[in-house]
Amino acid sequence: MAGRYEPLKSDSLGNNAQNLKPRGTVARRLGIGFAIVLTLATLSVIRIHPSSLSADLGLKSSSNVDSSSDNSAVKTCAPASAPIAHPPAPINPWASLSLDETVQVQKWLEHPKRNLNLTRGDIAQPSDNHIYMIEAYYPSKADVFGYFSSLDPAAIPSRNARITIHHGSADKPMVKDYLVGPLPISSTTRMKPLTDIYHTEDIPFNARGFDARDWTVPQFFSKMAAPLAEAFKDLLGGIVAGLPNDTLITGGSGPFSFDGSFRRLWIGWRRNTPGFFLHPLNLYQYIDVSGTDPSKWEQLKVVYNHQVFDTSESFMEAFHNGSLQRIAPVTEKDADLSWSTRKRIGAQRDLDHLPGPRSISSSGLRFRVDRDLQYVSWMGWGLYLGFNRDMGLSLWDIRFRDERIVYELAPQEAIAQYTGNDPFQSTTAWLDRYFGMGLSVRDMIPGYDCPHEAVYLPATTFATKGIFTRERGICVFEHDSGRPLTRHLGYGENEFGAVKGYELVIRSISTVGNYDYLVSFDYIFHLDGTIEVRLSASGYLQAGFYDAEQGHYGNRIWETTIGSLHDHVINFKVDLDVAGTSNSLLKITTSQEIITQPWYEDDWGDEVIQQKITREYIDNEDDALLRFPTNFQGSFAVVNQNETNKWGVPRGYAIHPGYSPVHNTIVGSKRLLNNANWARYNLAVSRRKETEPSSSSMWNFNLPGAPPVDFHKFFDGESIAQEDLVAWVNVGMHHLPQAEDAPNTRTNTAASSFFLTPVNYFDYDVSIESTNAILLQSPEKPGDPFSHDDYGVRPAHCIPEPVAPFEYFPVQIFDLDGKRAPPATVEEMRRAAELYHRIKMEL
Numbered sequence: 081m082a083g084r085y086e087p088l089k090s091d092s093l094g095n096n097a098q099n100l101k102p103r104g105t106v107a108r109r110l111g112i113g114f115a116i117v118l119t120l121a122t123l124s125v126i127r128i129h130p131s132s133l134s135a136d137l138g139l140k141s142s143s144n145v146d147s148s149s150d151n152s153a154v155k156t157c158a159p160a161s162a163p164i165a166h167p168p169a170p171i172n173p174w175a176s177l178s179l180d181e182t183v184q185v186q187k188w189l190e191h192p193k194r195n196l197n198l199t200r201g202d203i204a205q206p207s208d209n210h211i212y213m214i215e216a217y218y219p220s221k222a223d224v225f226g227y228f229s230s231l232d233p234a235a236i237p238s239r240n241a242r243i244t245i246h247h248g249s250a251d252k253p254m255v256k257d258y259l260v261g262p263l264p265i266s267s268t269t270r271m272k273p274l275t276d277i278y279h280t281e282d283i284p285f286n287a288r289g290f291d292a293r294d295w296t297v298p299q300f301f302s303k304m305a306a307p308l309a310e311a312f313k314d315l316l317g318g319i320v321a322g323l324p325n326d327t328l329i330t331g332g333s334g335p336f337s338f339d340g341s342f343r344r345l346w347i348g349w350r351r352n353t354p355g356f357f358l359h360p361l362n363l364y365q366y367i368d369v370s371g372t373d374p375s376k377w378e379q380l381k382v383v384y385n386h387q388v389f390d391t392s393e394s395f396m397e398a399f400h401n402g403s404l405q406r407i408a409p410v411t412e413k414d415a416d417l418s419w420s421t422r423k424r425i426g427a428q429r430d431l432d433h434l435p436g437p438r439s440i441s442s443s444g445l446r447f448r449v450d451r452d453l454q455y456v457s458w459m460g461w462g463l464y465l466g467f468n469r470d471m472g473l474s475l476w477d478i479r480f481r482d483e484r485i486v487y488e489l490a491p492q493e494a495i496a497q498y499t500g501n502d503p504f505q506s507t508t509a510w511l512d513r514y515f516g517m518g519l520s521v522r523d524m525i526p527g528y529d530c531p532h533e534a535v536y537l538p539a540t541t542f543a544t545k546g547i548f549t550r551e552r553g554i555c556v557f558e559h560d561s562g563r564p565l566t567r568h569l570g571y572g573e574n575e576f577g578a579v580k581g582y583e584l585v586i587r588s589i590s591t592v593g594n595y596d597y598l599v600s601f602d603y604i605f606h607l608d609g610t611i612e613v614r615l616s617a618s619g620y621l622q623a624g625f626y627d628a629e630q631g632h633y634g635n636r637i638w639e640t641t642i643g644s645l646h647d648h649v650i651n652f653k654v655d656l657d658v659a660g661t662s663n664s665l666l667k668i669t670t671s672q673e674i675i676t677q678p679w680y681e682d683d684w685g686d687e688v689i690q691q692k693i694t695r696e697y698i699d700n701e702d703d704a705l706l707r708f709p710t711n712f713q714g715s716f717a718v719v720n721q722n723e724t725n726k727w728g729v730p731r732g733y734a735i736h737p738g739y740s741p742v743h744n745t746i747v748g749s750k751r752l753l754n755n756a757n758w759a760r761y762n763l764a765v766s767r768r769k770e771t772e773p774s775s776s777s778m779w780n781f782n783l784p785g786a787p788p789v790d791f792h793k794f795f796d797g798e799s800i801a802q803e804d805l806v807a808w809v810n811v812g813m814h815h816l817p818q819a820e821d822a823p824n825t826r827t828n829t830a831a832s833s834f835f836l837t838p839v840n841y842f843d844y845d846v847s848i849e850s851t852n853a854i855l856l857q858s859p860e861k862p863g864d865p866f867s868h869d870d871y872g873v874r875p876a877h878c879i880p881e882p883v884a885p886f887e888y889f890p891v892q893i894f895d896l897d898g899k900r901a902p903p904a905t906v907e908e909m910r911r912a913a914e915l916y917h918r919i920k921m922e923l
């Protein structure tokens with residue numbers, strides 16, 4: 081068996097026993113023993129030479145250190161394992177299909193009785209029928225509520241799978257979605273087309289799901305690369321021979337189609353070097369990969385240095401006869417290309433040889449986890465996790481202090497629309513759901529992506545080649561925000577104090593094609609009932625080729641590289657249930673008024689200019705496609721008009737803008753005509769429907785003119801007064817890259833967020849319940865210290881557990897029979913991760 085991680089939190093997370101390995105266990109015991117000895121030795125050094133060591137470490141001696149205490153008696157801190165959670169029900173209705181369920185469905189579909197004429201996805205050609213996806217299809221909200229309110233086992237919602245089949249061998253090839261259920265497979269299991277969640281009948285074959293094998297067919301080399309091979313060396317400074325040592329690669333843009341009538345795209349050449357996304361070259365080809373027969377795929381145009389050719393022959397003729405306007409290539413020989421790698425450079429900064437601070441829950445973790453059910457609870461919060469191929473992590477049935485606040489919180493789609501003066505950048509409009517933001521999740525880097533004491537949860541998705549499992553797909557941790565959530569300095573009784581600002585973070589990171597961003601989805605829970613949804617981006621830019629004609633479209637970041645301007649917008653579904661499911665959308669506006677009052681006859685005249693509040697309910701969906709008001713003078717909240725707090729105010733949750741609350745700059749572009757209409761707004765609110773589960777679909781990318789999900793069709797004049805509502809909320813960024821985006825974009829500024837925060841939901845700020853808080857009382861005698869009450873909760877003095885040795889493993893793949901697949905080669909891993917952004921020509 082390939083090496084895997086130690087059980088991360090073995091005693092509390094249940095069934096990890098089978099993962100135990102004698103070697104690791106012994107190593108860990110030795111490690112703990114060694115660390116204790118080392119720590120004790122270090123502590124005795126501190127006792128003996130406190131001042132000299134402090135000086136070495138750059139520390140100031142502190143009067144708070146009790147040098148007389150016997151540190152050898154200090155116990156080890158409580159282990160960083162999460163106690164078991166107590167979900168509201170013994171099932172997770174949104175759980176991914178298990179490996180066994182997936183294999184069962186695969187075999188059932190392959191049975192001759194189904195008459196589907198399937199070829200296994202790992203060997204299928206475009207002209208074959210094959211299964212593109214198998215994953216859980218979520219039960220209806222009514223079914224879940226029915227079960228949750230009774231917990232009657234007979235009311236457990238039936239389990240169903242959503243199946244996508246590429247019907248490549250049909251007379252008119254197309255893609256179809258089906259429902260298969262109930263599961264487990266039995267004589268009652270049936271299959272039916274899944275159509276009622278889409279706005280189009282069939283999915284055209286030219287818009288079919290991404291398949292890395294499409295880009296490695298031999299025709300790709302023979303038709304697109306071979307005819308130009310002679311020119312590559314002179315013009316681009318590299319070699320394309322279909323050999324392992326090729327110094328050039330190509331990559332594709334998108335969308336591939338407008339309405340499914342064709343499948344065509346631009347490809348652009350790049351240096352085959354680490355950080356290849358920052359090494360675009362000056363040659364582009366428009367290619368036709370329509371239909372199911374690669375022998376009919378063609379090149380339609382060549383563009384080199386702003387000159388356009390209809391055929392390879394005319395291009396090569398110009399190349400030979402001297403009419404081609406050339407620019408000298410920057411070759412690998414001439415240039416140091418290490419700038420596009422992540423290798424450290426520069427002088428080491430002062431004290432940077434020391435490890436930075438790390439967070440330790442000295443008395444044990446304060447959040448609970450049910451690993452099997454993927455349920456997490458913390459400080460009054462409780463929620464289930466879901467995970468799918470398209471968009472990855474989602475949160476369900478989020479409750480706070482025993483009340484449901486959000487039924488579903490899930491990312492829907494991520495667009496990135498580029499600009500430039502070349503055919504590649506100016507035509508790129510990504511919808512990353514197509515590539516599978518869940519499929520693109522890989523294990524997190526422990527200690528870097530999440531703190532050392534984070535608890536990791538697995539994530540599994542289906543891919544045509546097999547079933548992918550990542551042991552560290554999701555992380556959960558509590559951290560100290562480093563600032564109090566509330567505080568006040570005062571001298572009256574019980575006025576002075578603070579509540580510590582602890583937060584629970586649930587995170588997953590998706591590296592979509594390794595190109596533009598590595599997206600970190602953070603769901604951050606606060607003690608006052610606030611949920612923060614935050615996205616941060618990093619990774620390599622999709623850079624453009626720099627020349628003098630690109631100045632309006634970005635910043636030059638290297639000799640021949642421009643960081644191209646683009647917009648990111650990411651949509652979230654927020655199915656709020658505020659004090660029940662009967663909810664309304666409240667718009668609050670603040671504006672200026674000039675007012676006179678009889679008591680104003682004072683030194684300042686009889687007019688006062690001040691603000692006032694206007695409250696109005698938006699009662700119709702058509703009026704609920706919204707932008708935040710100028711200067712943020714106002715807010716939107718989902719409230720229950722019939723449920724009031726103690727002060728008679730309707731209880732509500734506001735959708736509060738956080739960092740960078742942008743919408744898309746571009747309106748009317750043909751490449752995003754109707755497939756991402758949600759991106760035109762900051763948020764929108766529609767009536768919740770089972771037939772409108774998502775604002776997008778994986779096929780929307782390639783069907784901007786005829787999208788299977790047309791968001792605007794959700795808004796058809798229905799009342800949204802006291803109905804079950806869904807808010808569709810955007811985060812994003814106008815990304816104007818700069819020199820500091822190399823090698824990778826920084827998550828501090830490339831971030832966007834929104835808050836779901838109680839607004840008159842409670843009668844007061846409930847974070848005052850926290851006992852991780854302090855109350856100070858003024859001294860009775862002048863000069864005495866303040867007395868204080870910390871509710872008996874104070875920092876523990878203990879020796880932290882040693883940090884586990886660093887290890888990192890590739891994604892675990894099970895084949896379509898559910899058997900563990902042999903470890904993947906680097907090239908296979910690259911292909912699965914970098915998709916068609918790095919097409920290496922093969923003979």
Ligand SMILES: [Cu+2]
Nearest residue numbers: 596646648815
């Ligand atoms: Cu970007």
